[in-house]
Amino acid sequence: MKFDPEQVRLEKNENFEKAWIESGKYIKKSTLEESYPRMKPVFGKPHPVYETIQKLRDAYMRMGFAEYMNPLIVEERDIYKQFGDEAPAVLDRCFYLAGLPRPNVGISDERIRKIKEIIVGIDDDGIEIIRKVLHAYKKGTIEGDDLVSELAEQLNVTDIFVTELIEKVFPEFKELKPEGTTKTLRSHMTSGWFITLSELIERNVPPFSLFSIDRCFRREQQEDASRLMTYYSASCVIMDENVTVDHGKMVAEGLLSQFGFEKFMFRPDNKRSKYYAPDTQIEVYAYHPKLDGSDTKYSDGWIEVATFGIYAAPALSEYNISMPVMNLGLGVERLAMILYDAKDMRYMTYPQFSQYGDWEMEDSELARQVELIQTPKTDAGREIADAIVDGFKQHGKVAGPCEFEVWKGELCGKTVTVSVSEPESDTSLAGPASFNEVVAYNGDVLGVPNQKKWEKALENHSARTGFTFVGAFAQAAAAEAEEAVLAGASEHESRVRMVKMLSEVNMRLTDLGQRYMTGNNKKIDVRGPVFTTVQFKIE
Numbered sequence: 001m002k003f004d005p006e007q008v009r010l011e012k013n014e015n016f017e018k019a020w021i022e023s024g025k026y027i028k029k030s031t032l033e034e035s036y037p038r039m040k041p042v043f044g045k046p047h048p049v050y051e052t053i054q055k056l057r058d059a060y061m062r063m064g065f066a067e068y069m070n071p072l073i074v075e076e077r078d079i080y081k082q083f084g085d086e087a088p089a090v091l092d093r094c095f096y097l098a099g100l101p102r103p104n105v106g107i108s109d110e111r112i113r114k115i116k117e118i119i120v121g122i123d124d125d126g127i128e129i130i131r132k133v134l135h136a137y138k139k140g141t142i143e144g145d146d147l148v149s150e151l152a153e154q155l156n157v158t159d160i161f162v163t164e165l166i167e168k169v170f171p172e173f174k175e176l177k178p179e180g181t182t183k184t185l186r187s188h189m190t191s192g193w194f195i196t197l198s199e200l201i202e203r204n205v206p207p208f209s210l211f212s213i214d215r216c217f218r219r220e221q222q223e224d225a226s227r228l229m230t231y232y233s234a235s236c237v238i239m240d241e242n243v244t245v246d247h248g249k250m251v252a253e254g255l256l257s258q259f260g261f262e263k264f265m266f267r268p269d270n271k272r273s274k275y276y277a278p279d280t281q282i283e284v285y286a287y288h289p290k291l292d293g294s295d296t297k298y299s300d301g302w303i304e305v306a307t308f309g310i311y312a313a314p315a316l317s318e319y320n321i322s323m324p325v326m327n328l329g330l331g332v333e334r335l336a337m338i339l340y341d342a343k344d345m346r347y348m349t350y351p352q353f354s355q356y357g358d359w360e361m362e363d364s365e366l367a368r369q370v371e372l373i374q375t376p377k378t379d380a381g382r383e384i385a386d387a388i389v390d391g392f393k394q395h396g397k398v399a400g401p402c403e404f405e406v407w408k409g410e411l412c413g414k415t416v417t418v419s420v421s422e423p424e425s426d427t428s429l430a431g432p433a434s435f436n437e438v439v440a441y442n443g444d445v446l447g448v449p450n451q452k453k454w455e456k457a458l459e460n461h462s463a464r465t466g467f468t469f470v471g472a473f474a475q476a477a478a479a480e481a482e483e484a485v486l487a488g489a490s491e492h493e494s495r496v497r498m499v500k501m502l503s504e505v506n507m508r509l510t511d512l513g514q515r516y517m518t519g520n521n522k523k524i525d526v527r528g529p530v531f532t533t534v535q536f537k538i539e
Helices: 005-011 015-022 031-035 048-062 076-091 109-118 124-139 144-155 159-169 189-203 245-259 313-317 332-339 345-349 363-367 379-395 452-459 469-486 511-519
Strands: 073-075 096-099 179-185 208-217 230-239 263-268 282-287 302-310 325-331 370-372 402-411 414-422 437-441 444-448 464-468 491-499 507-509 528-538
Touching (some): 048 230, 048 332, 073 076, 073 189, 076 179, 076 189, 124 144, 189 208, 189 230, 230 332, 245 302, 325 332, 332 345, 370 464, 402 469, 414 469, 437 452, 469 491, 469 528, 507 511
Antiparallel strands (some): 208 230, 230 325, 263 282, 402 414, 414 528, 437 444, 437 464, 491 528
């Protein structure tokens, strides 16, 4: 009886899985994956911005700076104290915080009627409970996220009833509109340093050398490749009666030299912020060999990376600070772009969002998107797959007609003999492409032979799938043999001819891999002559 594996799969014989499980030999991992382990990351991968932050933290602490956390929420009045008549322009770039007001909710007779329709059986005591809880919410003794649970607990009902109550009886909650406050999100780390230093000098004696690396928020008109509305500032201050601009130069050199910058230029900053003393605001330009000759606007190797200055005495006096303070700050994302050779700050920061840049998948990751379609489910099936590969390795160059027995034993309760054969004359048992391996190379998926021509593609072991044409085919052949035995067949033949697609040798791309290849116009080229046959005799 000739066995048609496709027909058996269509019939979905329910005894297959049951027989494999009952045999105690049911396994999920394929022998090929065990013989050729896939290269998978052992460690996690850090985000470039957070990794740069960590390196900056270490760099600051090596220089003797202590780490502090500055206030993130800054009152509008502090901006006026720090920036003087420039404050309105600065505040235009700030995000103001707003909140929902707490409504003063009354309970009329009409509302009591609606409450009784929702919570059947509620009495006057229950109505009074609602009144008191809503009053406590208005006074702030009950938080908004506790309101539903508090009402449900005191009324002894589920949250569903309370949610319906608020929606249908008290529409004031849905109609609330945010009301602005005078609190802003910090747009400059300087805003926090003034507040921090004013508190520190009340309890400590200078000098202080402090640093903070944290988020700032700026209401930009739009984000672009070099500007984000939220960014990280790596900022430090030195409070010392003898501090000068030279301290800023030394800190800049000491900090940035730890990141590979070799030479520095210091230029007056034309922006002249009011919180810096006149003629002390300095831009730091640093030379990095990685940029020299690049195709960026920094092709000469020089880039502005930091700004420093001495805080103005009038601004310091607003906080009762009488000692000079040097402040230096740099944008973490800008430094990270240099270190990671990034062209777009948005894509470097948010690579998960397609609108910020092209989808880039490393070859090692793309290789892991290639998987087998069929694998044997028994130990014996796995042995058969290995034996088929060994048979073609040993006899593959023998010219036909020829046949070699490669395995004989028990498979799913039957005696099975496995042979590799070539019926035609002057044709090798294994075709020239039989041992081509599927690899990921420059974003493409290729089937390549182990030849000098493909040395570059094969040298990256993490981008090699470990799947050869004949190896993957052997997996399918062994799986079909298991199905044939359980279907009661007496013989079966598996063969592959000229390969043009992955599926012809029992491979496919995952859905993720397919989306990447299609969306980026990448190619799959696995063409090659295999012309291989495996025969199974079942007794």
